[in-house]
Amino acid sequence: MDIFRRNNVTVAGNPQGPTVVLAHGFGCDQNMWRLTVPALADAYRLVLFDYVGCGRSDLTAFSEERYASLEGYARDVVEVCEALDLRDATFVGHSVSSMVGVLAAETAPERIGSLVMVAPSPRYVDDEGYHGGFSAQDIDELLASLDSNYLGWSAAMAPVIMGHPDRPELGEELKNSFCATDPDMARVFARTTFLSDTRDDLGRVKVPTLVLECVQDVIAPREVGAFVHQAIPGSSLVTLDTTGHCPHLSAPEATNEAIRDFLAGLPR
Amino acid sequence: MIHTDQQPEPYESQNEGAPDIQSHRDSTPDAAFAALLEDSAEELYEAAPCGYLSTLMDGTIAKINATLLDWLGLERDAVLGRMRFADLLTVGGKLYHETHFAPLLRMQGDISGIAMELRCANGDRMPVLVSSVVKYGESGEPLLIRTTLFDARDRRAYEEELLRGRKAAEEARRQAEADRARLQDALTVLQKSLLPDTLPTIPGVETAAHYHIASPDRLGGDFYDVFPLDGERFAFFLGDVCGKGPQAAAVTSLTRYTLRAAALHDADPASALATLNTVLHDRYTGSGDPRYCTAIFGILTPGASPGRLTIQLASGGHPPAVVLRADGTAAFLPTPGGLLVGVLPDAHFATAETVLTPGDTLLLYTDGLTEARTGADRTSLYGDEALLAFAADHAGKSTVDVIGALTDLLASFGDGLDDDTALLALGVPPLTAQP
Incomplete structure (x- = not known):
């Protein structure tokens, strides 16, 4: 199995620098980090990838069974780390990926030495004494929203997204392709993401961790950010003055600065 | 940007x-x-x-x-x-x-x-x-x-229709694929039931067989079997039922078990074919769907001295068997004039006899082999003469090697081989090959 091809692994930045893995969340692909890469490239070796079922990953490697749990996505991370033989890397995960990073760090502690969690949430659905921000019906609605944009995904688009070298006429980047996903695979990822509950895993995190949250984020509200910060021993919390769920796009300077400060403070 | x-x-x-x-x-x-x-x-x-x-x-x-x-x-x-x-x-x-x-x-x-x-x-x-x-x-x-x-209220309603249609079509496709797989499994089981799982071990005799199925979707109409008659003798047969598909498979099944039962009752090759003839004729004449087959049925009897095998066989309209001799020659074992089995109420079957000695092999085959289309434009047939020449080239080899060579030959026909083909070889191992 060629993990580099399967997960569309890209390595950028300074080959001599410490390694930082940038992992996209549910919705789009590694292009989400396009404003982060230039800010870290001078000092760090950057590893980007697409989870199987997203972006330009090998869609034939998708298995509904494997990706029905976050552990399946965490295996992607560990396998990418193994393929590059990473040691003590910093894993920067956006949204659900930050929880995937927690699971991966637990599985492969020698490979992941620190975590940056961008807009994390260990549980999206409300629970007794816990406010995640969503009800189970809300999640069903999201799945319906995915379905209603189902027609936006066409079979004609798949070869473009999967990158067919033998069809150069399809080489042009199609509109929305960063976030275009096979609807069946998107539904699996959405279900896995929004029905996950990884609150218990937070207390087992043993590596230096930075939690980044936004002032106003529908998906990961501030009380969830506070929950994550409190649950992870010794973690630090930075609140970014921006709205939405993607601070690395909406407030790239502040986000990059917070990540750089954290990286600079790590013991080397 | x-x-x-x-x-x-x-x-x-x-x-x-x-x-x-x-x-x-x-x-x-x-x-x-x-x-x-x-x-x-x-x-x-x-x-x-x-x-x-x-x-x-x-x-x-x-x-x-x-x-x-x-x-x-x-x-x-x-x-x-x-x-x-x-x-x-x-x-x-x-x-x-x-x-x-x-x-x-x-x-x-x-x-x-x-x-x-x-x-x-x-x-x-x-x-x-x-x-x-x-x-x-x-x-x-x-x-x-x-x-x-x-x-987008109207459009959404329309899209939901499309989406429902698409989901229904996908579900139907999944169902169809599952049905097809199930049918395929059923066909495989049925097809296997028409052929022996393994050939019996016969002391001093080497046996080998090959069955080429033209299409996995269709049940083949060719059949063969080898089975013990008593402590000493073994019976064998190979044949071809007219037609394909489930109806042909039903005839094949009837044929196989009729020949087995008939042989236990009266092992004389012509009698066994006569019994089959009566059964097929009674069963299918007047049904509006006459069914018949061609077949060779034979008995092999080990000789008094080791390494000698007497073969007696009868043919009902089937291509003649080929005998490959240890000396590198090959010849048909003619069975002219035998009628198709199941067509007439009283049929005549041609009989023949030969003796195999070490290095000799008897080859039975169906016409899928001789009627394979060859040549660049796939218009000429492989034919009897080519088969005989091929057999001569491989005469003296073990039955396993002969069947192996013929299997390769079938594969070389590519899409020129569009019919089912059964091969059965019985031989006395060469002396050098004996332990």
């Missing part, structure tokens, strides 16, 4: 065109046309047949038109500066907005035709198609987002 040339904001431009409109009014006799021109930019914006919305980069609504307020059932004051675009959406829409729409808009600078639902003040949901563009400042910094929303 994509920078898009923008129209001026409607509010900014509302006075710019006024003098022109004024001057046209007097000179244009068509009152309706004049009224059209009088449609100010503001009115065009407010009463447009689509929703307009301008927000800051954080989504805070800075401007909204009357059409959209009307759809939402909201007052302008309750919206401006107080709500964000995502607040107008259903929860599912909010999630989609945060995970897909907003990131794409940031990365591309524009996005169009995304299906979302508005959450109206009265609790209704209204399907809309949303398009947005980012307006950039002179130095390229994003300033605001302009959004249009189209009423």
Whole structure:
């Protein structure tokens, strides 16, 4: 199995620098980090990838069974780390990926030495004494929203997204392709993401961790950010003055600065 | 980043065109046309047949038109500066907005035709198609987002129909594939039941067989078997039922078990075929679907001295067996004049006898082999002479090697081999091969 091809692994930045893995969340692909890469490239070796079922990953490697749990996505991370033989890397995960990073760090502690969690949430659905921000019906609605944009995904688009070298006429980047996903695979990822509950895993995190949250984020509200910060021993919390769920796009300077400060403070 | 040339904001431009409109009014006799021109930019914006919305980069609504307020059932004051675009959406829409729409808009600078639902003040949901563009400042910094929303109620109903149709079609396809796989399994089991799992071990005799199925979807009509008659003798047969598919398979099954039973009753080859003839004739004559087969049935009897094997066989219209001799020659074992089995109430079957000694092999085959189409244009048939020459080339080899060579030959025919083909070889191992 060629993990580099399967997960569309890209390595950028300074080959001599410490390694930082940038992992996209549910919705789009590694292009989400396009404003982060230039800010870290001078000092760090950057590893980007697409989870199987997203972006330009090998869609034939998708298995509904494997990706029905976050552990399946965490295996992607560990396998990418193994393929590059990473040691003590910093894993920067956006949204659900930050929880995937927690699971991966637990599985492969020698490979992941620190975590940056961008807009994390260990549980999206409300629970007794816990406010995640969503009800189970809300999640069903999201799945319906995915379905209603189902027609936006066409079979004609798949070869473009999967990158067919033998069809150069399809080489042009199609509109929305960063976030275009096979609807069946998107539904699996959405279900896995929004029905996950990884609150218990937070207390087992043993590596230096930075939690980044936004002032106003529908998906990961501030009380969830506070929950994550409190649950992870010794973690630090930075609140970014921006709205939405993607601070690395909406407030790239502040986000990059917070990540750089954290990286600079790590013991080397 | 994509920078898009923008129209001026409607509010900014509302006075710019006024003098022109004024001057046209007097000179244009068509009152309706004049009224059209009088449609100010503001009115065009407010009463447009689509929703307009301008927000800051954080989504805070800075401007909204009357059409959209009307759809939402909201007052302008309750919206401006107080709500964000995502607040107008259903929860599912909010999630989609945060995970897909907003990131794409940031990365591309524009996005169009995304299906979302508005959450109206009265609790209704209204399907809309949303398009947005980012307006950039002179130095390229994003300033605001302009959004249009189209009423997609009818379209959404239609799309839901399509979606339902597509899901139904996919479900039907999955079901069809499952059915097909099940049918394939059933066919495989049936096909196996028509052939022996393994050939029995016969002391001092080497046996080998090969069965080529022309199409996995169709049950083959060829058959063969080898089985013990008593402590000493063994019976064997190989044949070809007319036709293909389930009907042919039913005849094959009947044939196989009739020959086995008949042989136990009376092992004389011609008698066994006569019994089969009666059974097939009685069963299928008058059914409107006459069925018959060709077959060779034989008995092998080990000789008094080791390494000698007597073969007696009878043929009902089947291509003659080939005998490959240890000395490198090959010849047909002629069985002329035998009739097809099952056609006439009383049929004559041709009989023949031969003795195999070490290194000799008896080969039975069906006409799939000799009628394979060969040549570049696939128009000539492989034929008896080629078979005999091929057999001579492999005479003296073990039966396993002979069948192996013939299997390779069949494979070399490619798509020229379009019929089922059964091969059965019985031989006395060469002396050198004996332990």
